[in-house]
Structure formats: structure tokens, C-alpha cells
Amino acid sequence: MDFAFTTARIDVNRTACAVIGVYQGGPLPPAASEIDALSKGALSKLIKTGDVTAALGKTQLLHGLEGVPAERILIVGCGAEPQLDEVKYTKILAAASASLRQTGARDATFYLTELRVPGRDLFWQVRHIVQKTCESAYQFDQLKTEREHNKSKQRLRKVALCLPRRADSDDAKRALQEGMAIASGMALAKDLGNLPPNVCTPRYLADTARALGKENSSVAVTVLNEAEMKKLGMGALLCVARGSHEPPRLIAIEYRGGHKSEAPVVLVGKGVTFDSGGISIKPADKLDEMKFDMCGAASVLGTLKAVLELSLPVNVVGIIPACENLPSGTATKPGDIITSLSKQTVEILNTDAEGRLLLCDALTYAKRFKPAVVIDIATLTGACVIALGAHASGLFSDDDELADALLTAGSYAGDRAWRLPLWEEYAEQLKSNFADVANIGSREGGAIVAARFLARFTEAYRWAHLDIAGTAWRSGDEKGANGRPVPLLTQYLLDWSRTRAKSA
Ligand code: BES
Ligand code: MN
Ligand code: ZN
Numbered sequence: 001m002d003f004a005f006t007t008a009r010i011d012v013n014r015t016a017c018a019v020i021g022v023y024q025g026g027p028l029p030p031a032a033s034e035i036d037a038l039s040k041g042a043l044s045k046l047i048k049t050g051d052v053t054a055a056l057g058k059t060q061l062l063h064g065l066e067g068v069p070a071e072r073i074l075i076v077g078c079g080a081e082p083q084l085d086e087v088k089y090t091k092i093l094a095a096a097s098a099s100l101r102q103t104g105a106r107d108a109t110f111y112l113t114e115l116r117v118p119g120r121d122l123f124w125q126v127r128h129i130v131q132k133t134c135e136s137a138y139q140f141d142q143l144k145t146e147r148e149h150n151k152s153k154q155r156l157r158k159v160a161l162c163l164p165r166r167a168d169s170d171d172a173k174r175a176l177q178e179g180m181a182i183a184s185g186m187a188l189a190k191d192l193g194n195l196p197p198n199v200c201t202p203r204y205l206a207d208t209a210r211a212l213g214k215e216n217s218s219v220a221v222t223v224l225n226e227a228e229m230k231k232l233g234m235g236a237l238l239c240v241a242r243g244s245h246e247p248p249r250l251i252a253i254e255y256r257g258g259h260k261s262e263a264p265v266v267l268v269g270k271g272v273t274f275d276s277g278g279i280s281i282k283p284a285d286k287l288d289e290m291k292f293d294m295c296g297a298a299s300v301l302g303t304l305k306a307v308l309e310l311s312l313p314v315n316v317v318g319i320i321p322a323c324e325n326l327p328s329g330t331a332t333k334p335g336d337i338i339t340s341l342s343k344q345t346v347e348i349l350n351t352d353a354e355g356r357l358l359l360c361d362a363l364t365y366a367k368r369f370k371p372a373v374v375i376d377i378a379t380l381t382g383a384c385v386i387a388l389g390a391h392a393s394g395l396f397s398d399d400d401e402l403a404d405a406l407l408t409a410g411s412y413a414g415d416r417a418w419r420l421p422l423w424e425e426y427a428e429q430l431k432s433n434f435a436d437v438a439n440i441g442s443r444e445g446g447a448i449v450a451a452r453f454l455a456r457f458t459e460a461y462r463w464a465h466l467d468i469a470g471t472a473w474r475s476g477d478e479k480g481a482n483g484r485p486v487p488l489l490t491q492y493l494l495d496w497s498r499t500r501a502k503s504a
Contacts, residue, residue: 001137002158003130003176005169006109010034010068015160017105018070019096021115022047023081024054031111031162032075038067053077057091059099072105078115089117090128090414097136100156107158114164122168123175126161128414130179131487133159138187140194140480181309182413182490186483189295189302193473193481197274197291202249202322205271205297209251209320212301216308218257224250229361236340237361240354241323243278243331248323250362251297253304254369255316258500263372264315265496267304267489268362270355270378271297271322278325278351279333286475293355295472295481296377297322302486307493314497317369321358325351337435341365342457347435355380356439356450360457373402373462375492376454377485378469383446385470392418393485394467396451402464406488409495413487417466420448427452 010018010031020031028036028044036043042065046052052060056079063072076096078084092112100108113125137156141147163172192200192208206223213221226247229238234250241248251271254264272293276282282290300318307316332338336348338357341364346357355378366374384394393410395417397403403419410417426448429441437456441449451465466485473481 001134001156003180004158004160005163005172006160007163007166008109010070010111011038012069013109014069015071015107015109017072017074017100017103017108018111019074019076019100019108020111021076021078021092022052022054023078025080027081029111030114035065035068035073039065040067042066055079056088057095059095061099061103070109072103074100074103074108076112084115084117086117086120086411086414089115089120089125090132093128093132094136097133101136104155106155107160108156109160109162111162113162122163123171124412126172126175127179129161130176131183134180134183135186135483138190140191143196177310178494181306182487184309185302185306185486185490188305189298189483189486190481192298192301193292193295197324200291200294201246201273202271202324203247205273205294205301205320205322206249206251208301209253209318212253212304212308216255218255219308220254222252232341233339234341234361234365235338236346236357237321237323239332239336239338239348240272240278240325240357243326243328244324246273246324248321250365251318251320251322253301253318255304255307257307257311258313258315258497262315262500263370264317265493266317266319266366266369266371266374267300268319268321268359268366268374268376269296269298269300270294270359270376270380271320272355272358273322273324275325275352275354276327278354279327279331280350280352281327282352289473289475289479292473292481293379294322295379295468298481299377299468299472299484299486299489302483303489303493306486306490312493312497314493314500316493317371319362319366321362323358325354340457344437344456345435347432347438349438350440353440353450356453359454363454363457367460371461373464374458375406375464375466375489377466377489379472380467381447381450381469383443383450384467387420387447388418388470390470390474392416393471393488394447395419395464396422396448396467397464398422398455399462399464402462405495406464406466406492409491410485410488413491415485415487417485417488422448422451422455424452427455
């Protein structure tokens with residue numbers, strides 16, 4: 001997709017499609033009002049007769065409107081003007097870019113930059129238009145023999161964004177870069193999530209990490225195999241991998257974009273490439289979706305891709321513990337007690353609570369990078385899906401400043417998280433009669449109990465945990481990975497690099 005900026009107004013723009021907004025109950029935004037004037041009141045007549053409605057997210061296409069040089073006009077309903085906010089604005093963009101794809105237009109000009117979004121500026125709008133346009137172009141058809149995007153669908157090649165003034169274009173260019181980088185990080189995360197578990201194995205994740213490293217000289221990738229992990233004493237990670245023939249991997253990707261002496265942000269992503277539950281096996285319904293249990297890992301790789309594309313002046317380390325969780329004669333059993341890298345012993349009461357076992361060793365391993373902060377990202381609990389549904393990722397942290405920074409980044413990026421408590425009381429459930437800690441408690445507050453388990457291994461640094469079990473993918477007809485929380489994480493690092501620059 002090619003992007004460009006223009007200041008051309010409706011009266012002189014021969015675009016294949018002008019994308020404009022209309023409000024319920026008026027007033028007409030500038031582009032709509034210009035179209036109305038050029039067409040001698042045709043648009044306002046269509047609105048008056050009810051043929052064009054401004055309901056939020058509703059789109060309508062007008063073709064060859066007399067007096068208007070644009071070939072087509074895509075009208076997007078924006079709801080009532082006083083109610084427009086950033087969440088509604090991104091819904092408008094999603095609807096607009098999806099409809100635009102259904103038209104035959106090869107190019108288009110977005111006039112949605114002229115809508116006023118309270119609390120957000122033109123930079124933010126440009127970024128989100130770019131991001132949504134790229135997102136809607138995403139297709140996962142590499143395993144279909146007849147590839148969809150060879151068909152007419154991918155006609156749209158060029159998107160122009162109308163800016164109020166030429167002087168805005170420097171700012172807009174930076175927003176464009178950020179939008180494209182985030183979209184390409186999301187596309188990588190989606191691809192990894194969508195790939196089937198017989199392709200996207202721990203080794204495949206390691207190869208993907210290595211490929212990122214090859215493209216860039218400020219990246220170093222290390223991959224530990226089973227023997228190396230055994231030597232280090234990663235008993236928690238290894239006990240999950242025991243049931244599978246597919247060997248586990250511990251992947252570390254170090255990006256040094258900042259000053260040498262600066263402590264890195266460490267991102268730890270759960271990489272269970274298939275979670276059957278192990279001996280505590282899951283029911284068959286929707287079990288295929290447990291290929292998405294590596295979406296935390298995918299988001300780490302996607303975020304690093306975005307950071308590399310932007311050459312952000314920060315140090316970031318990605319750590320990915322990766323394995324399969326399968327039952328077999330060699331699999332870990334409920335009742336087994338293992339010793340983690342931290343030396344704490346863990347009684348495995350349920351082999352389906354495997355994410356925390358991978359993560360606890362990876363979080364202990366993270367210490368060697370002397371992190372400024374550590375954020376882990378995991379499709380960790382079904383309980384988090386029950387608590388927050390598909391709209392917000394669960395955020396857990398004892399560090400208010402870090403939690404606030406992540407919440408702020410999430411809302412700016414349109415990839416929201418919601419904070420849940422992490423109180424010590426929830427740890428009581430994890431008492432074991434036979435080991436230092438058990439890997440499960442009772443069902444109540446399951447997402448918090450899981451976070452509390454992780455907290456035992458993160459005392460050495462500032463830490464936050466994101467439970468993305470509800471947000472990382474969609475089920476049903478639109479089944480597929482969402483690329484979340486790449487926007488949140490990339491935004492956090494963008495913000496991080498800015499505050500660093502200020503304090504330096
Ligand atoms: N990967 C799952 C969590 C999950 C379940 C994510 C459903 C998305 C949808 C995780 O490994 C798991 O199985 N967690 C268990 C924990 C329980 C045994 C304490 C769960 O949530 O049921
Ligand atoms: Mn599980
Ligand atoms: Zn899992």
C-alpha cells in the first residue's frame with residue numbers, strides 16, 4: 001500500500017474515491033459540505049430523504065455524482081457529532097477501510113482527517129487511518145491453493161490523506177511511519193498466530209527471531225536448546241515440554257538501539273505453540289484455537305519488528321520460552337514436583353496451567369539482562385476472558401507508574417488494557433503441602449492467582465503482566481489472530497524513548 005498526503009479539496013480532486021464523514025443531525029463536515037455545494041444540494045437531499053444515514057459505522061457509496069470530480073464518494077456515518085470520541089473514530093476508520101476494499105477504486109483520498117476527535121490531534125488521526133487501512137488489507141491465505149489476494153479484492157493501491165495545511169506534512173510523515181511500522185508488526189504477529197501448529201513450532205519461532213536478527217546489525221539472537229536449558233536448571237519450562245516430540249526453545253532477541261549503558265525494556269512472551277492441556281487434557285471443543293497459545297510470543301516478535309522499522313533509540317530484549325503442551329507416557333503428571341530456575345519447587349496440580357511454568361523460568365532468566373522493566377505477555381487464563389471479554393487485555397502490576405504508562409499507551413494505540421488487582425491475599429490459594437508453591441489455586445479470581453504465581457519470580461525488577469487470553473484472537477466466522485497487543489507495546493516503547501530523550 002502506498003500512502004501520500006494532499007491538501008487538494010473536493011472541487012479539484014479527481015480521486016477514484018473520496019472518503020468522507022457525515023454526522024447524524026448535522027452539521028456537514030467540510031468535505032461533505034463542499035460536495036453538497038458542488039452537487040447543488042444533492043447530498044443534503046439524500047440525507048433528508050433518509051437515503052443516506054449517518055448511523056455510526058454505516059457506509060454508503062455514491063458513484064458519479066454530478067458536479068463532483070471524485071469518481072466515487074464513500075460516505076461513512078459518524079453518529080452524532082457531540083458523541084464522537086476516539087473509540088468511535090477508530091470504528092469509523094475500520095468501517096471505512098473495509099468498505100473501501102469492496103469498491104473497485106484503485107486509489108482513494110481520506111477526508112476523515114477533518115473530523116474533530118476530543119483529546120486527539122491530527123498526528124493521532126493520521127496514524128490510525130494508516131494503521132486501519134493496512135490492517136484491513138491483511139489476509140492470511142498462504143495455505144490456500146487459490147490465493148484470495150490475486151483476485152480483484154486487492155485493487156486499492158494508493159491512499160492519500162487530506163491535510164489541512166502543507167505545514168502539517170512533516171508531523172504527518174512521522175505518524176505515517178509509526179502507523180506502517182505498527183501495522184507490519186501486527187501482520188507478523190497475526191501470521192505467526194494464524195499459522196497451524198504443525199508449522200509454527202518452537203523451532204519456527206526461533207527461525208523467525210533469527211530472521212529478524214539477520215535483517216539488522218543492532219540485533220543479536222540467542223536460542224537455547226533443551227540440553228542448554230537443562231544445564232541452567234529450567235525445570236519448570238522443561239516439565240511442560242516433556243510430553244512432546246517437538247523440542248522446546250528459549251529464544252532471546254537483544255535489540256540495542258539506545259545508549260550502551262541504558263538498561264533495557266524486557267518483553268517476555270508465552271510461546272506455547274499448541275496447548276492440549278497435557279495430562280489434564282482439555283475438552284475437544286475449539287481445541288484448534290489452542291494454536292493461538294503462542295500469541296504472547298508473536299506479540300514480542302511483532303513489537304520488535306515495529307521497533308526495528310522505526311529504529312527506535314531504546315534497548316529492548318525479547319525473551320520467548322517456547323514449547324508444546326501434549327500428553328504422553330513421558331508427560332508431566334499432576335502431583336509431580338519440579339525445581340524451577342529460581343530454585344523454588346513447584347507442585348504441578350494441573351498440567352493445563354503450563355503458561356506460568358514457562359514464564360516463571362523465563363522471568364528468572366530475564367534478570368541477567370539487568371532490565372529497567374519487564375513486561376510479560378501471555379494467553380494465560382480462561383478466567384481473564386470471563387472477567388474482561390475480548391475488549392481489554394488484563395493488566396497486573398504492583399508498580400503504579402508502570403501500570404499507568406501501559407494503560408495510557410493502550411488507549412492511545414486503540415489497544416486497551418484494564419488493570420486488575422494483584423493483592424497478596426490471592427496468593428493464599430497457591431499453598432502446597434509438598435512444595436514451595438502449587439501451580440494452581442481454586443477457580444475464583446483465576447487470572448489474578450496466575451499473576452500472583454508469576455509475582456513470586458519477579459521480585460528483582462519492575463514488572464507488569466498482560467493477560468491477552470481474550471484479546472489475542474477472535475473465534476467464529478472471523479477466526480484469526482488480532483495482532484494485539486503489538487500496538488500497546490510499541491506505543492509504550494515510543495513513549496519510553498521520548499521520556500528517555502527528555503531526561504537525558
Ligand atoms: N492457554 C490457556 C488459557 C486460555 C484458555 C486462553 C482459553 C484462552 C482461552 C492456559 O494454559 C490454561 O489452560 N489455563 C487454565 C488454567 C487453570 C488450569 C488454572 C485455564 O484458564 O483454564
Ligand atoms: Mn493450558
Ligand atoms: Zn496455555
